[in-house]
Each structure stands twice: as C-alpha cells, then as structure tokens.
Amino acid sequence: MERANKPNFVFFIADQLRADALGHLNPQGAATPNIEKLAGDGVSFRNAYCQNPVCVPSRCSMLTGWYPHTKGHRTMHFLLDEDDPTMLEQLKMNGYEVIWAGGVAKSSK
Numbered sequence: 001m002e003r004a005n006k007p008n009f010v011f012f013i014a015d016q017l018r019a020d021a022l023g024h025l026n027p028q029g030a031a032t033p034n035i036e037k038l039a040g041d042g043v044s045f046r047n048a049y050c051q052n053p054v055c056v057p058s059r060c061s062m063l064t065g066w067y068p069h070t071k072g073h074r075t076m077h078f079l080l081d082e083d084d085p086t087m088l089e090q091l092k093m094n095g096y097e098v099i100w101a102g103g104v105a106k107s108s109k
Helices: 033-041 055-064 087-093
Strands: none
Touching: 055 087
C-alpha cells in the first residue's frame, strides 16, 4: 500500500477520563465539543475495557499487545524494555510518521 493511500489516525489516551463524562456518550456529561467533533469524524469506543486499572501497565499492554503480566508490567515502575516490540515501531516500519507525547517511556538498560 502506498503512503498516499494509508489512513491517518491519532490515538488520544487520557488518564482518569470516564466515558460518562463525555457529552457524546452521556447527555448529562461535560460539554466536550472538541472531543465530540473528533468522535463524530472518527471512532469512539463505547465498550472498551482497560487491561489494568493502573495507566502504565495498561499502556504497555496496548502498545505491545501483551497482557500486563506477560513481561511483568504490573505497576507504574516496570516500563517497556528497549527490545519490546510496539505498535508504534510497527507503524514507523510501515511508513508512518509516529509522534509520541507523554505516557510510557522505555527503560534505558
């Protein structure tokens, strides 16, 4: 697939943002017009589940496709290893420009 034909996408992964606080998922939720516009033009997951109640293990799981216990990513203190494969690396290897801001850093062993 040529680069021009590949879809663009952006992941927003927020800490402590409950679905019922968003206006497009709950009419009594907060007024979130920018998130609602993104959801209207893109995808909003209504039945998504978190792999771990702590953000770092959950993000490690999302990025690698592994359950948090697979390599010990069970707490905030066990970051990804340099050799752990990630979805972002796969995207980059397939011609995408990848920008990561915030979140899980890889450990520097």
